Amino acid sequence: MNNEQPLLDVRNLWIKAQDQFILNGLDLQIRPGEVHAIMGPNGSGKSTLVQSLAGHPGYTIEKGEISFDGEDLLTLTPEERARRGLFLAFQYPVEISGLGNGYFLKAAVNAVREARGQIPYDAVEFLKAFRELAPLVGLGQDFLERGVNAGFSGGEKKRNEILQMLLLEPRLALLDETDSGLDVDALKLVARGVNATRSKDRSIVLVTHYQRLLDYIDPDVVHVLIKGRIVRSGTRELAHEIERGGYEPLLATMA
Amino acid sequence: MNTSTDELTPLLQRGYEAGFVTDIETDQSPPGLSEEVITRLSETKKEPRYLLDWRLQAYRAWIGMQEPHWSIATYPPIDYQAISYYAAPRSVDPKRPKSLDEVDPRLLETYRKLGVPLHEQAALAGVAMDAVFDSVSVATTFRETLKKAGVIFCPFSEAAIEYPELVHQYLGSVVPFRDNFFAALNSAVFSDGSFVYVPPGVRCPMELSTYFRINAAKTGQFERTLIIADRGSYVSYLEGCTAPMRDENQLHAAVVELVALEGAEIRYATVQNWYPGDEEGRGGIYNFVTKRGDCRGARSKISWTQVETGSAITWKYPSCILRGDESIGEFYSVALARHRQQADTGTKMIHMGRRTRSVVISKGISAGHGRNAYRGMVRMAPTALHAHNYTRCDSLLIGPHSQAYTIPVLEVRHPSARIEHEATTSKIADDQIFYCRQRGLDEETAVHLLVNGFCREVFQKLPLEFAVEAQKLIAVSLEGAVG
Numbered sequence: 001m002n003n004e005q006p007l008l009d010v011r012n013l014w015i016k017a018q019d020q021f022i023l024n025g026l027d028l029q030i031r032p033g034e035v036h037a038i039m040g041p042n043g044s045g046k047s048t049l050v051q052s053l054a055g056h057p058g059y060t061i062e063k064g065e066i067s068f069d070g071e072d073l074l075t076l077t078p079e080e081r082a083r084r085g086l087f088l089a090f091q092y093p094v095e096i097s098g099l100g101n102g103y104f105l106k107a108a109v110n111a112v113r114e115a116r117g118q119i120p121y122d123a124v125e126f127l128k129a130f131r132e133l134a135p136l137v138g139l140g141q142d143f144l145e146r147g148v149n150a151g152f153s154g155g156e157k158k159r160n161e162i163l164q165m166l167l168l169e170p171r172l173a174l175l176d177e178t179d180s181g182l183d184v185d186a187l188k189l190v191a192r193g194v195n196a197t198r199s200k201d202r203s204i205v206l207v208t209h210y211q212r213l214l215d216y217i218d219p220d221v222v223h224v225l226i227k228g229r230i231v232r233s234g235t236r237e238l239a240h241e242i243e244r245g246g247y248e249p250l251l252a253t254m255a
Numbered sequence: 256m257n258t259s260t261d262e263l264t265p266l267l268q269r270g271y272e273a274g275f276v277t278d279i280e281t282d283q284s285p286p287g288l289s290e291e292v293i294t295r296l297s298e299t300k301k302e303p304r305y306l307l308d309w310r311l312q313a314y315r316a317w318i319g320m321q322e323p324h325w326s327i328a329t330y331p332p333i334d335y336q337a338i339s340y341y342a343a344p345r346s347v348d349p350k351r352p353k354s355l356d357e358v359d360p361r362l363l364e365t366y367r368k369l370g371v372p373l374h375e376q377a378a379l380a381g382v383a384m385d386a387v388f389d390s391v392s393v394a395t396t397f398r399e400t401l402k403k404a405g406v407i408f409c410p411f412s413e414a415a416i417e418y419p420e421l422v423h424q425y426l427g428s429v430v431p432f433r434d435n436f437f438a439a440l441n442s443a444v445f446s447d448g449s450f451v452y453v454p455p456g457v458r459c460p461m462e463l464s465t466y467f468r469i470n471a472a473k474t475g476q477f478e479r480t481l482i483i484a485d486r487g488s489y490v491s492y493l494e495g496c497t498a499p500m501r502d503e504n505q506l507h508a509a510v511v512e513l514v515a516l517e518g519a520e521i522r523y524a525t526v527q528n529w530y531p532g533d534e535e536g537r538g539g540i541y542n543f544v545t546k547r548g549d550c551r552g553a554r555s556k557i558s559w560t561q562v563e564t565g566s567a568i569t570w571k572y573p574s575c576i577l578r579g580d581e582s583i584g585e586f587y588s589v590a591l592a593r594h595r596q597q598a599d600t601g602t603k604m605i606h607m608g609r610r611t612r613s614v615v616i617s618k619g620i621s622a623g624h625g626r627n628a629y630r631g632m633v634r635m636a637p638t639a640l641h642a643h644n645y646t647r648c649d650s651l652l653i654g655p656h657s658q659a660y661t662i663p664v665l666e667v668r669h670p671s672a673r674i675e676h677e678a679t680t681s682k683i684a685d686d687q688i689f690y691c692r693q694r695g696l697d698e699e700t701a702v703h704l705l706v707n708g709f710c711r712e713v714f715q716k717l718p719l720e721f722a723v724e725a726q727k728l729i730a731v732s733l734e735g736a737v738g
Contacts, residue, residue, distance in 0.1 A: 090690065
C-alpha cells in the first residue's frame with residue numbers, strides 16, 4: 001500500500017441497467033501502480049463496474065462519484081476516457097470484418113498519442129512498436145492483415161486485447177475476465193503480457209472468477225464483489241480462501 | 256450522452272461541395288423534343304447523315320415505348336417536353352479543335368474547383384481527362400501523348416466526324432436504341448461524351464478519365480461513351496460526375512458501350528457524385544443510365560467498378576455479355592443511399608461462351624431514409640459450358656429508417672455451369688462503435704472505419720488516387736450519420 005492519491009476513486013456508486021440496480025453503493029480506490037483483483041459470483045456486478053468505468057452507454061449511473069486522476073470521469077465520453085489512459089480489455093471483443101487489424105490498431109494508438117501531445121506514429125514507427133510487443137503475446141505480423149477479431153479463436157481475441165493494452169500504454173487497465181475460456185498456455189501468454197506492463201505508474205484491475213489467474217499475476221489487493229457491493233477486501237490469501245470454500249460463507253456474513 | 260445508433264439523427268448537416276453554379280453564358284435549346292429539335296442538334300454538331308438517321312430511328316422507337324417503373328424508386332411523372340435537350344457554354348466553339356489556352360477561364364476554374372485541374376502540368380500524373388460541361392466537351396488533355404501510342408481519346412462528337420467508320424461500326428452494337436426507354440431517349444438526343452479506341456496489342460499508357468458536369472438549369476445531360484479495345488489491348492477508364500444544388504430534379508440518361516475484342520481488357524470505374532437532393536428529398540439528379548460491356552472476343556475481360564454516392568435516384572446496371580470463350584466479367588459496387596436517396600443498382604452477367612467467368616461484389620449502404628436495392632441477373636446460356644459465377648451482396652443499414660433489398664435472378668441453362676450466391680445484411684452495431692471509442696476513436700471516425708472496412712474489397716479495385724477520393728466521399732457523405 002502506498003499513500004499516494006488514488007488514480008481511480010469510486011464513491012457510493014449506484015448503477016441501473018434495464019430498471020434493475022446492479023451496483024448498490026460501491027466504493028473502490030486504486031492508487032498508481034497497484035494491481036487489484038475483483039472476484040465474485042456470476043451476476044454480482046463485476047462486468048457492470050468495469051464497463052461503466054469505460055463509459056458503456058447501456059448503464060445508467062443513478063448516484064455516486066467517480067474521479068480519475070482528479071477529474072470527474074462521468075462527464076467524459078468513452079473516447080475521452082480512453083485518451084486519458086483508461087483501457088478496457090473486453091470480455092467478449094467484437095468482430096469487425098473488413099477492417100484490418102493493423103489499420104485499426106494504428107488509428108487507435110495515434111488517437112491516444114495525439115491526445116497526450118505525442119507525435120502520431122507513421123507506418124514504420126507503428127510497425128516497430130508492433131514487432132516489439134506482439135511476440136510477448138504470441139502474435140505474428142500476419143495478424144495485422146486480418147480483420148479486427150474476425151474469425152479469431154477465443155484465445156487470439158484475448159491476446160489481441162492484451163496487445164492493444166501494451167500498445168496504448170494505459171494508466172488504468174481494466175481486464176474483464178481476460179482469463180475465461182483460455183487454456184493454460186494462452187493464460188500464461190496473457191499473464192506475460194500483463195506482467196510486462198506492470199509499472200509504478202500503471203494500475204490494473206483484474207476481473208476474474210478464478211484464483212488461477214492470480215497464480216501468474218500477483219495482485220496487491222483482492223476484493224470480493226457480491227450483489228453490487230464490495231463485501232471484503234484482502235490480500236492474495238482471500239483468493240485462496242474463496243478457492244477452497246466458495247462464496248457461500250461470504251454471502252452468509254452479509255445477512 | 257446518447258451514443259445509440261438506434262437513435263441516429265439523420266445524416267445531413269454537411270453541404271454538397273460540388274453544388275456551386277458556374278456563371279457563364281449558355282446557348283440552350285428551348286424545352287421540348289421533336290424530330291425538328293433532333294435535326295437541329297445534329298446540324299449544330301455538323302454530324303454525318305448516318306448519325307442523324309440513327310437518331311431519328313431511335314426517336315421514333317422511343318415514342319412507342321413506356322417508361323419503366325419496376326425499380327424500387329418512386330417519383331412524380333417526368334415531363335419530357337419540359338426538358339431542354341442541349342445546353343453549351345457560348346464560348347465553346349463547336350468546330351474546335353482547341354488548345355487549353357483557348358478554353359474559357361471560367362470553365363478551367365470550374366474544373367479546378369472540382370479538384371480536376373485540366374492544365375497538364377497541374378493535372379493528376381498519368382491521367383488524361385476529357386471534360387464534359389452540360390452538352391459539350393470543353394477540353395481533352397494529353398491527346399498528343401496518347402496519339403503517339405496510337406490511342407484515340409476524344410469527344411464523341413469529334414469521333415463521329417473524324418472516325419465515322421469506327422463509330423458507325425460500333426455505335427449501338429452493345430446497347431441498341433431499342434434496348435430500353437432511356438437508352439432510346441439517349442440515342443435520339445445524346446450530345447457529347449467520350450470516345451476511346453485502343454489499337455491491337457497496345458497497352459494504353461495513361462489512365463483515361465471523363466469528368467461530367469451539369470451546370471445549366473432545366474436541362475438534362477445525355478452523354479454517350481463508346482470504348483473499343485482492339486485485340487490484345489488494355490485500357491483503364493474512370494468517370495466522375497457532379498452537378499449544382501437545385502430544388503428541381505434534373506435528368507441524366509447516359510449510355511456507355513464497351514467492346515473488348517480477343518484478349519483485350521477494359522477496366523471501367525465510376526465515382527458518381529451527382530447532387531443527391533436535400534434531406535427532405537427536394538431536388539437531385541435522376542441518374543437513369545444504361546451501361547453494358549461486350550466481351551466479344553475470346554479471353555477478353557471487362558471490369559466495372561462503381562462508387563455511387565450521389566443522385567436522388569440511381570437506376571443503373573453495368574453489365575457484361577460474356578460472348579467470347581473464357582472471357583471474364585467483373586462488377587464491384589459500393590452504393591450509398593442517405594436522406595431520401597433511392598438507389599436501384601446491380602448488374603447482369605450474361606454467360607454465352609465456354610468457361611466464361613464472372614464475379615459480382617456489391618456493397619449497399621443505407622442511412623437516414625435511404626433505400627438501396629441490389630438487382631442482379633446471372634444467366635448461363637445453353638452454350639455456356641463450365642461457366643462460373645460468384646456473387647456476393649452485402650447490405651449495411653445505419654439508423655432505424657433505412658432500407659435494403661436484394662433481388663437476384665439466376666437462370667441456368669447448362670448443367671455444367673456453377674453459380675455461387677451469398678448475401679448478408681448487417682447493421683453497424685452499438686457494441687462495434689463502443690469498442691472503437693474505448694480505443695480512443697471518436698464516434699464519427701468509428702463509423703468511417705466500419706464503413707470503409709465494409710467497402711474495402713471494392714475500393715481496392717479503384718486506381719489509387721480515386722480510391723482515396725472515394726473513401727473521402729463516403730466519409731463526407733456519412734458525416735453526422737451518428738450523433
